[in-house]
Amino acid sequence: MEGMMMHRPLLVSTILDYAMKAHRKAGITSARTEGDVHSYSYPEAGARIAQLAHALQGMGITLGDRVATLAWNGYRHFELYYGISGIGAVCHTINPRLSAEQLIYIVNHAEDRVLFLDTTFVPIIAAVKEHLPEDMTYVIMTDRAHMPDTPFPALCYEELLDGQPTEITWPEFDENTACGLCYTSGTTGNPKGALYSHRSTVLHAFTIAISLRHSFGEGRAILPVVPLFHVNAWGLPYAAPLVGASLVMPGQALDGPSLFRLMDQEEVYSAWGVPTVWMGLLAEIKAQGRKPANFEDVVIGGSAAPRSMIETFETMGVSVGHAWGMTEMSPVGTHGCLPQWMNDLPFDEQITAKSKQGRRVYGVDLKIVDEDGTVLPNDGEAIGELYVRGNAVVSGYFRNEEASAKALDAEGWFGTGDVASIDPDGFLVIQDRAKDLIKSGGEWISSIDLENAAMSLPGIATCAAIGVPHPRWDERPVLVAVAAGDDRPTLDEVREHIAPHFAKWQLPDDVIWVESLPMTATGKVSKLNLRKQLADYQHPELRETA
């Protein structure tokens, strides 16, 4: 209508442009693959991003082309995020922990034209190169002095940038143009690509800056342990520059002592990652008898944050934001920061509230439905399959008609594959992934609940609950656990410890001790592989009768 607001496209380049001018003192500090720590401001990043964009254009990269990255969290990876998308190409982040077969599949499926890789990943590419597109250009993300020998022709990142103009006028195009691509790790079948648009990415950045506001703030340092190769490091590379926060990039050393050192040195205020990395950091905090200087906020997501972990952080004055989301949701869907009125609750009740997956962020609608698709009430009791809708939720999968056809329900909501309840305060509780629920005698047992309860036993470092076949009950729960020390609790002790929170028939029938649990490419326990490992395992009752 005449006389209305202007339409300015929501482009990723506008975030960089804004940070360079409005937050010129903030920037990025990175632990580099070269072994040192590198620091620069957003304006300095912007100059190099302009150089990269010119270099990409010189290579013939144009609107819609896919350019892949295989890299740790570092400033060059950040430059690629903005340089590639700034000229309208698509930044395809590849998870280096994928199997060779999956890697070959996604690079060919995406038809990547250029692949940027850290020196660390040369062997991965060398091993699969003959199966990748023949006309691919490889660029190693380092300077000439650190260029490794490669069994394939490769360019040097710093040489690519050298001599290019340090300024650029970012092109304007439709905000619905794709800017990023990330494949889900695909526990079954081939990985599926979530294609993010400029619009969805900018809106998601606004959303998390508003909803996870405890973490953000001008001048604060935020550390993404969550990789830039997995769902845009939960949006941090976009949201941090937007609010004038600095990013601290940990590179490849993600063990407790390395993280502690970096966080201490760089005065990291907020750190984001999956529960497994926090186990390492907490062990180091315990060993040193103190937390890293200035560390006050942690965002935990990707899989359920154990209650005991939340309690430990909160007790030492580190506020926990427990977040839930998916690759297909850019990824943040809900966050567990408490509403103001809950701050008056007793500590224990606050921990209970923070153990839930939290309230939805603006721009994400949630519904739970029963098997017939009937919407269930948000009364905290009803449990159903979780569906979502939103500005930053996929409407299908990249070049995958079959998977796209199954992604949405008749009303256009995306099926998450999670089973959940929602309480009257709007708190989501993820009971389980539908495929991980344990079915015993026609009733369901939440593996997440069992794991959470068992992990509060000091003798258990980590564990996974799975269903094993049982002739009478269909499945029965058993716990696969990693011991925290030499004193392993007995099955009876485990059952007794968790009994107050469960019906008797829900308690595990066995504890299987293992050295470690198999992990997925995204740092979660791989129940698929665990089930494979236990293929010959027999329920105790079957062993007795055999």
Ligand code: ADP
């Ligand atoms: P992949 O497992 O393939 O890497 P995602 O990273 O997108 O895929 O995983 C999304 C899934 O992870 C969700 O559907 C949910 O099952 C699980 N998840 C993520 N965050 C949480 C959380 N806070 N609590 C419980 N489950 C979670």
